[in-house]
Amino acid sequence: xxxxxPTAARGAVRAFVKAHTAWEAWIAAKGIESRExxxxxxxxxxxxxxxxxxxxxxxxxxxxxxxxxxxxxxSNAMGSMVMTSPTPITxxxxxxxxxxxxxxxxxxxxxxxxxxxxxxxxxxxxxPAVVQTVEKVVTVAAAPQxxxxxxxxxxxxxxxxxxxxxxxxxxxxxxxKKPVSLWEAHGVAPVVDPFYVVDVEAMAALALAGEHETNVxxxxxxxxxxxxxxxxxxxxxxxxxxxxxxxxxxDVGDLVGSMAAKDGxxxxxxxxxxxxxxxxxxxxxxxxxxxxxxxxxxxxxNMTDDHxxxxxxxxxxxxxxxxxxxxxxxxxTNGSGDETGQYAGTNPANASLVNRFKRMxxxxxxxxxxxxxxxxxxxxxxxxxxxxxxxxMARARKLPEMEGVALSLxxxxxxxxxxxxxxxxxxxFEMAVLTRLPxxxxxxxxxxxxxxxxxxxxxxxxxQTAPQAPSSSAASEAFADNAF
Numbered sequence: 448x449x450x451x452x453p454t455a456a457r458g459a460v461r462a463f464v465k466a467h468t469a470w471e472a473w474i475a476a477k478g479i480e481s482r483e484x485x486x487x488x489x490x491x492x493x494x495x496x497x498x499x500x501x502x503x504x505x506x507x508x509x510x511x512x513x514x515x516x517x518x519x520x521x522s523n524a525m526g527s528m529v530m531t532s533p534t535p536i537t538x539x540x541x542x543x544x545x546x547x548x549x550x551x552x553x554x555x556x557x558x559x560x561x562x563x564x565x566x567x568x569x570x571x572x573x574x575p576a577v578v579q580t581v582e583k584v585v586t587v588a589a590a591p592q593x594x595x596x597x598x599x600x601x602x603x604x605x606x607x608x609x610x611x612x613x614x615x616x617x618x619x620x621x622x623x624k625k626p627v628s629l630w631e632a633h634g635v636a637p638v639v640d641p642f643y644v645v646d647v648e649a650m651a652a653l654a655l656a657g658e659h660e661t662n663v664x665x666x667x668x669x670x671x672x673x674x675x676x677x678x679x680x681x682x683x684x685x686x687x688x689x690x691x692x693x694x695x696x697x698d699v700g701d702l703v704g705s706m707a708a709k710d711g712x713x714x715x716x717x718x719x720x721x722x723x724x725x726x727x728x729x730x731x732x733x734x735x736x737x738x739x740x741x742x743x744x745x746x747x748x749n750m751t752d753d754h755x756x757x758x759x760x761x762x763x764x765x766x767x768x769x770x771x772x773x774x775x776x777x778x779x780t781n782g783s784g785d786e787t788g789q790y791a792g793t794n795p796a797n798a799s800l801v802n803r804f805k806r807m808x809x810x811x812x813x814x815x816x817x818x819x820x821x822x823x824x825x826x827x828x829x830x831x832x833x834x835x836x837x838x839x840m841a842r843a844r845k846l847p848e849m850e851g852v853a854l855s856l857x858x859x860x861x862x863x864x865x866x867x868x869x870x871x872x873x874x875x876f877e878m879a880v881l882t883r884l885p886x887x888x889x890x891x892x893x894x895x896x897x898x899x900x901x902x903x904x905x906x907x908x909x910x911q912t913a914p915q916a917p918s919s920s921a922a923s924e925a926f927a928d929n930a931f
Contacts, residue, residue, distance in 0.1 A: 448696025458634035642824035667810035670855025832907035848891035872901035
């Protein structure tokens, strides 16, 4: 079988094939999860169930190689998948032929007036774009798809897996055996980082809250991995993840939306948060909402109450939060405001908002051993060199001058990446860590990062090299410059 599924067509082909009524039984017989199905599995299924021609036409249509008259898939009003074949209707009208039968009864003046009036009608009639649609109904249910350009949504697969098995962890706690639902995000779930280190209790609190649509507040220092934890929850469970980063400038219109105008017509345009709550199964992570105004915070409070609805006052529409939507706030504080001066601009939260988030989860930095292991796996450097970096960062976080300063695994990866690009340890450390710090904190770090420390790191890098993580792996992409 000489056929391949290009990346651009993979989502459409997967949706078409997996909508077939025999798919679930077929994939279960193979002993693999639906979300783990490869391109080859899709093609084998298509051959065995006589739908390969439709798959080929989907690929051809998306890649622009569909021949004239090719069947094009779409969903009809009944939810069935239909294939439509455009059949051109040819026409050859002209003004003279239309008036030939009555011309003898017309004066020259009236004739000229009629010719002018008929010209746009004839021009429209002769356009080749007029088509007749012929439908061939294929007896499979159409998979739900989000509107073009809109935030995608997920479909519950009906399958569950124990928490410990899903995240590959060991725990004697009872939550390890609790079932977690799997979703199909139609190709838009975050990529699983195979080297991600799971904080077992924090992840369990988040994942099991998702089973009950319980809101979660993740609190911890900058760079401790709060947002990454939420994204990995979405990745492992197959859900889309929408990140809303808040600033002092974020206002009600950004979250909810506003009236817009186009071609002389006014219409309502959803904001980022309102659009996201319409999409089933979506994990919504709201970053640092305490820097927003009280009015913008009130929007979150209204959407996250037990009724899970929001009324658009401009239109009167009552929007119900879609099934499976999870709200997660990530914040440096627990909503009580910042009394330390570490997080400038942070406001205390309304007590009613905090109460709507029934689980408040503490997320902290990894241990030195965990950070060293993760650094080795993400960058491929020898473990002793990674331990050298992790131990230094752990000591730096304890400096009085560094209280509240983010020293994250991502910065460690950036330092190692610069070093592997050929920069010396001192230059690499400066561009990855020092340059971003205020003067006092920079001076404290420079005192620690002596020439001896850099020389020791360079010496350790000459040791036996650990296995390299492929440059295209999910691990390396997780820390790419455009990952967040």
